[in-house]
Each structure stands twice: as structure tokens, then as C-alpha cells.
Amino acid sequence: MARADPGHVLTGSHxxxxxxxxxxxxxxxxxxFIAGYPITPSTEVVERFARRIPTVGGTFIQMEDEIASITAxxxxxxxxxxxxxxxxxxxxxxxxxxxxxxxxxxxxxxIVNVQRGGPSTGLPTMVGQxxxxxxxxxxxxxxxxxxxxPQSPQEAYTLTIEAFNLxxxxxxxxxxxxDECIGHMTEKVVIPEADSIELTERRKTDKPPGxxxxxxxxxxxxxxxxxxxxGHRYHITSLTHDEQGYPVMSAEVQDKLVRRLCDKIRNxxxxxxxxxxxxxxxxxxxxxxxxxxxxxxRAAVDDAREKGLxxxxxxLLTVWPFPxxxxxxxxxxxxxxxxxEINYGQLxxxxxxxxxxxAQTILLPHMGGDVHDPAVILxxxxxxxx
Amino acid sequence: MFNKAEKIREKxxxxxxxxxxxxxxxxxxxxxxxxxxxLDELKLDIDRCVFCSGIGCSSRLPGYIEADGLHTTHGRxxxxxxxxxxxxxxxxxxxxxxxxxLAGIGGNHFIHAARRNADLTVICVNNFNxxxxxxxxxxxTPVAAVATTxxxxxxxxxxxxxxxxxxxxxxxxxxxxxxxxxxxxxAIKNALAKPGFAFVELxxxxxxxxxxENEQREPAVAxxxxxxxxxxxxxxxxxxxxxxxxxxxxxVGTLWDVQKPEYTARWAEFVQSL
Numbered sequence: 001m002a003r004a005d006p007g008h009v010l011t012g013s014h015x016x017x018x019x020x021x022x023x024x025x026x027x028x029x030x031x032x033f034i035a036g037y038p039i040t041p042s043t044e045v046v047e048r049f050a051r052r053i054p055t056v057g058g059t060f061i062q063m064e065d066e067i068a069s070i071t072a073x074x075x076x077x078x079x080x081x082x083x084x085x086x087x088x089x090x091x092x093x094x095x096x097x098x099x100x101x102x103x104x105x106x107x108x109x110x111i112v113n114v115q116r117g118g119p120s121t122g123l124p125t126m127v128g129q130x131x132x133x134x135x136x137x138x139x140x141x142x143x144x145x146x147x148x149x150p151q152s153p154q155e156a157y158t159l160t161i162e163a164f165n166l167x168x169x170x171x172x173x174x175x176x177x178x179d180e181c182i183g184h185m186t187e188k189v190v191i192p193e194a195d196s197i198e199l200t201e202r203r204k205t206d207k208p209p210g211x212x213x214x215x216x217x218x219x220x221x222x223x224x225x226x227x228x229x230x231g232h233r234y235h236i237t238s239l240t241h242d243e244q245g246y247p248v249m250s251a252e253v254q255d256k257l258v259r260r261l262c263d264k265i266r267n268x269x270x271x272x273x274x275x276x277x278x279x280x281x282x283x284x285x286x287x288x289x290x291x292x293x294x295x296x297x298r299a300a301v302d303d304a305r306e307k308g309l310x311x312x313x314x315x316l317l318t319v320w321p322f323p324x325x326x327x328x329x330x331x332x333x334x335x336x337x338x339x340x341e342i343n344y345g346q347l348x349x350x351x352x353x354x355x356x357x358x359a360q361t362i363l364l365p366h367m368g369g370d371v372h373d374p375a376v377i378l379x380x381x382x383x384x385x386x
Numbered sequence: 387m388f389n390k391a392e393k394i395r396e397k398x399x400x401x402x403x404x405x406x407x408x409x410x411x412x413x414x415x416x417x418x419x420x421x422x423x424x425l426d427e428l429k430l431d432i433d434r435c436v437f438c439s440g441i442g443c444s445s446r447l448p449g450y451i452e453a454d455g456l457h458t459t460h461g462r463x464x465x466x467x468x469x470x471x472x473x474x475x476x477x478x479x480x481x482x483x484x485x486x487x488l489a490g491i492g493g494n495h496f497i498h499a500a501r502r503n504a505d506l507t508v509i510c511v512n513n514f515n516x517x518x519x520x521x522x523x524x525x526x527t528p529v530a531a532v533a534t535t536x537x538x539x540x541x542x543x544x545x546x547x548x549x550x551x552x553x554x555x556x557x558x559x560x561x562x563x564x565x566x567x568x569x570x571x572x573a574i575k576n577a578l579a580k581p582g583f584a585f586v587e588l589x590x591x592x593x594x595x596x597x598x599e600n601e602q603r604e605p606a607v608a609x610x611x612x613x614x615x616x617x618x619x620x621x622x623x624x625x626x627x628x629x630x631x632x633x634x635x636x637x638v639g640t641l642w643d644v645q646k647p648e649y650t651a652r653w654a655e656f657v658q659s660l
Contacts, residue, residue, distance in 0.1 A: 033469070065494060072469035081469075236455070237457035244402075
């Protein structure tokens with residue numbers, strides 16, 4: 001495994017907000033190309049990158065809109081760069097078209113969404129978690145996506161590095177689903193020595209020109225990449241394509257391609273999923289949360305335990321792919337899931353689907369603009385436990 | 387002439403993708419031929435050329451060239467190509483586009499790329515309609531021309547793509563049409579050689595889309611229309627001022643050619659200066 005470039009890594013203890021920590025994560029991961037467009041509450045990520053990147057080698061460009069931003073990073077990835085773009089809800093909506101292109105062309109890239117309240121312009125400066133389903137399903141057609149949800153500036157740093165590693169490994173767009181609270185929350189962020197940061201390198205083809213097929217795969221279903229200008233003379237297309245990358249309009253080729261785009265991630269769900277569990281061994285009630293909400297949930301779970309309630313905590317660092325098997329198994333032995341989200345019920349639908357009636361699923365929605373009151377979560381735990 | 391065409395075909399064309407999707411009488415094949423001749427005459431290394439496109443008939447061109455071809459989404463080719471160029475500034479990046487792809491859905495990317503002036507060669511096949519979807523009205527359809535979505539005649543004013551490019555800051559802008567193969571090849575050569583955003587608009591017939599609705603179904607009739615309705619910049623200059631002011635024909639020729647700092651060179655200089 002490759003190690004980070006010391007020239008890019010600000011080793012040491014810092015006092016950073018989540019947006020700036022995310023930028024440092026990208027730099028540590030070797031990101032050398034960001035295209036972005038200003039949008040609250042994500043702009044600080046690109047501002048810091050714009051200041052930092054010329055000094056360490058790389059490019060920042062502010063594009064004309066978010067459609068251009070996502071498209072430019074895909075082009076830059078095929079030009080050989082490690083790429084990222086950054087936005088919030090309205091820009092995320094505009095990016096959906098070419099997130100689909102990224103999935104279709106199997107382009108390694110990272111998309112950061114610092115979530116705010118929606119719909120539409122909504123609450124530009126205030127928190128939301130209502131883009132979680134959009135992250136999964138926002139572009140048309142069948143594809144799979146990977147999305148991570150940090151709960152702190154420290155994790156905004158580490159999970160951004162992880163996002164790059166997953167993007168390279170699975171050749172897919174990976175989303176970092178930050179939110180306004182974490183983006184604007186300033187905390188201690190420890191950046192390690194460069195040689196302790198492991199990076200997944202892009203798997204380039206070892207085939208000579210003339211033999212390379214851009215979408216030919218082995219058992220792992222992930223094609224090797226070649227950059228533009230390397231002499232392979234390949235063709236890639238957003239149309240349904242065969243392993244040569246040539247367009248083929250047939251149900252057979254469509255079947256093979258779409259299954260592979262999905263299965264290369266689905267079949268590796270257990271390997272991709274990161275979650276944190278606490279006190280689940282004897283739990284009757286599980287509070288399942290992600291992002292900023294997991295910090296509020298923690299307070300409520302601690303209070304409930306002090307009251308002697310058998311309650312555990314499950315935090316999803318990976319929201320997509322959803323840990324289906326894990327939730328199914330957990331549902332066999334707990335009474336209820338309590339799911340606080342800053343939306344009107346999104347990831348709870350997945351919990352409910354996997355629990356399939358074996359455990360009760362209780363949604364605690366919040367429409368955005370603030371985090372939950374821990375007392376509301378505590379009350380739900382008490383009701384579920386009784 | 388014939389031998390040269392054979393040679394060009396053998397050297398640059400991706401035979402596996404043949405035959406092309408283009409209809410009989412379509413001008414896009416001519417654009418492919420002119421572009422390959424321009425590349426050949428400039429002796430550009432095809433392995434250092436990248437062809438990007440969006441969606442539409444002309445956007446299928448990268449598929450027919452034995453070179454790196456990146457066929458992306460509708461309207462986004464210029465944004466994608468900008469990413470390629472910025473990540474790999476040594477590559478020759480060419481964009482094939484059409485009037486709908488470039489000036490309809492992709493209009494914002496077009497003007498900003500012209501303003502930014504990264505070194506891209508953008509070749510737009512303007513056939514006055516959305517051909518691939520069957521002949522709908524486009525941002526360049528002439529007033530009163532008929533289209534499937536303007537069945538009583540187009541009521542909107544069309545864009546002059548070249549004036550748009552010049553206004554947005556492109557340093558090289560040329561327009562030619564089917565009747566001028568050698569001038570077109572020269573224009574593409576100039577565009578490829580230009581360090582900066584170079585724009586070549588090529589007016590080409592679409593017999594099955596625009597043509598069938600507007601009495602240009604027969605290729606010979608269409609070619610005649612282009613001949614009668616265009617005037618070279620040189621000929622326009624030779625008219626007396628009154629005639630020139632009254633001219634309603636489409637002006638073809640090199641319409642703009644100036645020196646401007648190219649973006650990736652500027653970026654490299656800036657990084658060097660730190």
C-alpha cells in the first residue's frame with residue numbers, strides 16, 4: 001500500500017472546522033484537482049484548497065456551476081488526476097446528472113456534500129440530513145454508490161482519505177456526507193505523519209497499447225484504468241457499452257453492465273461498511289444514527305443507561321451501501337430501533353426494510369435547522385424499552 | 387485525392403465502429419474527414435490527441451477515430467474537456483459538438499470556456515436542429531424554419547454562435563460550410579495550432595431532420611442552399627457599404643484571430659512564481 005506524500009500532509013494537532021479538515025483529508029489523500037462552485041455551507045473546503053494546492057502541486061478551478069464542477073473532475077480523473085468536488089444541497093441536485101456519468105464510466109472521484117436544510121434553497125446556513133436518499137438514488141438508472149458520514153472534524157479528515165481509497169479501489173464516485181454542524185464546528189484535529197497514512201493507488205492497466213480493453217474485468221469486477229494520452233487509443237461512452245467501451249444497444253449488454261456496476265459494490269458491502277457499536281450485547285433498544293445526530297444520540301443513550309435501561313448505540317460511518325445483513329441479524333435479537341435523523345424519515349426506511357417486522361422501528365424526525373433535543377431521544381428510548 | 391482519402395481512413399479511422407450512424411447526405415462525415423486531414427497535415431501525434439464529446443449526432447465522432455475518445459453527457463463535453471486539459475495540459479484536446487449540445491443545454495459551459503481560454507479546439511457541427519432526436523427546433527434554427535417542435539415555423543431568433551464565441555472572449559473563431567473543404571481544413575488546422583479556446587462552426591446539412599422539413603431533403607439542394615445563403619468575409623468586404631449593410635447572408639471565413647494568454651500556461655506561470 002502506498003503512503004501519503006509528506007509535502008501534502010500537515011502533520012500535527014490543529015484546531016479546525018469540519019470543512020477545513022475535509023480539505024486537509026483530501027490533500028493527505030493526494031487529491032490534486034478540485035473543481036467547485038461557491039455554496040454555503042461548503043465553500044470553506046474549496047477556499048482552503050484554492051490557497052493550499054498551488055503550493056503543493058495541483059489545480060483548483062472554480063467552474064461556472066456545479067454541473068461543470070462534477071463534469072470537470074471526471075475529465076480530470078481521465079486526464080490522470082485524483083479528484084474531488086464539494087457542494088451542498090442545491091449544487092448536489094445539479095451534480096446528479098454527471099454522478100451518473102461517473103458511475104457509468106467507473107471514474108474514481110469524491111463528492112463532498114455539506115448538507116443544509118432543504119428542499120430547494122431551504123436553510124443555507126443551517127443543518128440538515130435530508131440528502132441521504134438523494135446520495136443513493138439521485139441520478140437516473142441503476143447503479144450503486146458509496147457514501148460516508150463523519151461525525152466530527154477529525155472524521156471529516158479521516159473519512160475523506162477513506163473516501164479516496166474506496167473511490168480508487170472500486171472505481172466509483174464516493175460521497176462524503178458532511179453536514180453544516182460538522183462543517184462549521186471547530187475541534188481538535190490530529191493529522192498523523194505522512195508515512196502512517198495508507199493510500200490505495202489507482203490500478204492502472206499493465207497491458208500494452210492495442211491490447212487494453214477499458215471495461216474488461218476479472219473476478220473482482222473492477223476494470224483497470226488507463227489515462228488519456230497514454231497511447232491505448234480507447235473509447236469510453238456514457239451509452240451502454242461492452243468491455244471494449246463501444247456502445248452496444250442490447251438487453252444482453254445492458255444486463256451484464258448494470259449488474260456489474262451494482263454488484264462490484266453490493267458484493268463487497270461487508271468489506272466496505274464501517275460502523276461503530278456500543279453496548280449492543282445485552283441491548284433491547286438500539287439507537288441507530290449517523291453524522292452529527294450520533295453525537296446527540298450518544299448523550300441520550302448515556303442518560304438512558306444511567307437510568308438502567310438496556311440500550312445500545314449503533315453509528316453508521318458508511319451509510320451506503322447500507323449494512324443490510326448486519327441490521328437483519330441485529331433485528332433478530334433487539335426489541336426496537338430508534339432512528340433520529342434530521343429529515344422526515346429517510347435512512348429509517350432502510351432500517352425498517354431490513355428489520356422486516358422482527359424489531360420495532362421508531363423514527364425521530366427533525367426537519368432541519370437544528371439538532372435533536374437529547375430529551376426527545378431519551379423519551380423514545382424509554383417508551384421503546386417499556 | 388482518392389488515394390489520400392484511403393490513406394487518411396486507414397491511418398485514423400476505427401474500422402470496428404464502421405459503418406457510421408450518419409444518414410445519407412449528412413455533413414458530419416465530411417467534418418470527420420476534414421479534421422483528420424488537418425491533424426495529418428499538422429503531423430500531430432494522435433496518441434497525444436484526445437477527442438471529447440457530449441450527446442447528439444456530431445458527438446458520435448470520437449467513436450470513429452482510432453484515438454482516445456471520451457463520449458460524455460449532453461452539453462457537458464466542454465466542461466469535461468476542461469478537466470482533461472487542466473489535468474494533462476500537454477494533450478491536444480478536441481471537442482466535437484452540435485448546435486443543440488453546445489448552445490442549448492451546454493451554452494453556459496461554452497461561454498465560460500471561451501472566457502477562461504484554456505487551450506481547447508471546439509468544432510461545432512451546426513445543422514440548425516436536433517437531428518438525433520428527429521428534427522426539433524434548436525438555438526440556431528432560423529426564424530420561420532419548420533421543425534417537429536415548431537410545426538408552424540420557428541418564432542425565436544437564432545444564436546449567431548461565432549459572435550457569441552467572440553463576445554465571450556474566444557481568441558480564434560471561424561465559420562465555414564460544406565462548399566469549402568480546403569478552407570475548413572485550414573480553419574481546423576488554425577484552431578488546433580491556436581494556444582487558447584479556438585472555435586470552428588461548420589454549417590452542415592441534415593437531410594433527414596432539418597432538411598425534410600425545410601425543402602432540403604435532397605443533398606444537392608441542401609448544398610445549393612448553403613452556397614446561395616453564405617458569403618465569405620472577403621467577398622463581403624468587397625461590397626459597397628450599402629450592399630454590405632443590406633447583407634442577410636451568413637458570413638463565413640476567419641471571423642476572429644487575436645492573441646490572448648492561455649489559461650493552463652497562466653496557471654503554470656503562476657505556480658512557478660510562488
